[in-house]
Amino acid sequence: MDELSAEDIRRYRGTPTEPGSNSPWRDRPREESLDLFRRMRAGEFPDGHCILRAKIDMAHPNINMRDPALYRIRHAHHHRTGDQWCIYPTYDFAHGQSDAIEGITHSICTLEFENHRPLYDWLLEHLPVPHRPRQIEFARLNLTWTVMSKRKLLRLVQEKYVDGWDDPRMPTISGLRRRGYSAASIREFCNRIGVSKTNSTVELSLLEFSLREDLNARAPRYMGVTDPVRLVIENWPRGHVEWFEASTSPVEGEGLVRKIPFSGELWIEREDYLEDAPRKWFRLAPDREVRLKFAYYVTCREAIRDETGEITEIRCTYDPESRGGDTPDGRKVKGTIHWVSAEHALPAEIRLYDTLFDRENPEEVDDFTTALNPDSLRICEGFLEPALAEIAPGDSVQFLRMGYFCRDLKNSAGPLVFNRSVSLKDNWARIVRNKREDE
């Protein structure tokens, strides 16, 4: 039992390059120590008055072996036992013993505990344990574009930078689940990155790939427009509605068949129209023809703008011969875009996520909260095809061409809310990016 103050203990410990020296209490007779320990347990002393230490070697090159603390006084209130217990073991003292009692064979932990293993082993050797566990250390998982330490994540929650531990932007299991990450995709990700002792940071793209791979195989396809602009078909019979039958699977003969209403006024994705389109642009532009998925070919005639210059309506004509998405003359259209009939559309809140931080390594700045990405969440007022009303909270679907979305687990009572789990791979964006870099 040592009665040195915390400050003195630190002084006696030495430094990594200089040995420490023995506490003046080190040779206290056992009976006296036992008595002190009993009284400490009985609550006779205030916090820090004395402490139980292991007698090992104050000159040991490993600082953890320089007479480490084992039991200290903490007058902490416990929700079950109240104030009756006031002494607590250190992590090092408890670790090996609890492993031994639980029959643990391989006690796996992270690299920073490597220096503690000699103490872990020393305690097991010197204490009456029922079994000898072995501690094995591995590198922790780090991911680009986020932080992983519990202490940092806690700050994000406490300081309200996110909505809670299950905010879909959090790299927590509950956050990933709410984002729409399946258990299978997370497991497959873990298989892919492996386990080693190398300090490493895995690229986020690998996590995203694992999700896409799983959802590509499982998620039914529907149509939803996230950033809507109105498309009017000038030669469509007024008030006419057609219903198309389409499968939710891209694979012939698989999936469920549901009906999709089509009419003369649709919502399409704002980004699917471009005024000055390059030659390789396959979507809508003045005088260009595209296929409306499952339905008809339409040719763009004009775009109508408001006073601010924003496009409010795109006017097209359709080819009645192209019903179903093919024409008798066999002419090809390069682009196929998704749509939702305006009259039948389900309004929905669609949440699009970006990385929580604005850089690959948020730890490179002094305070990681200054590296938060202000655009990590974008809330859209979108429109969905009617069949999407049947999707249960927590279920994943693909919105054609827009990515994989998961109906939010919370907010299940009110209007439809969908979280985007991950976008689809976007080769067009890549082409545009590469071209810009060439110029």
Added chain:
RNA sequence: UGGGGCGUAGCCAAGUGGUAAGGCACCGGGUUUUGAUCCCGGCAUGCGCAGGUUCGAAUCCUGCCGCCCCAGCCA
């Protein structure tokens, strides 16, 4: 300048004396009513560096270099 770890491609990672797996990313091409998926091809004359041992070295030896962790009565 003490001790404990780790260095194989842009990012992960196999490999333990027989001539550098695999995945992601990236780059080409094909198929496609999702610019998705799928398919085909490319991507380390080289394993932190320098010597040495060996018929043969990422693997063994020696010496360097770089990065991470440790001076809580935190975990």
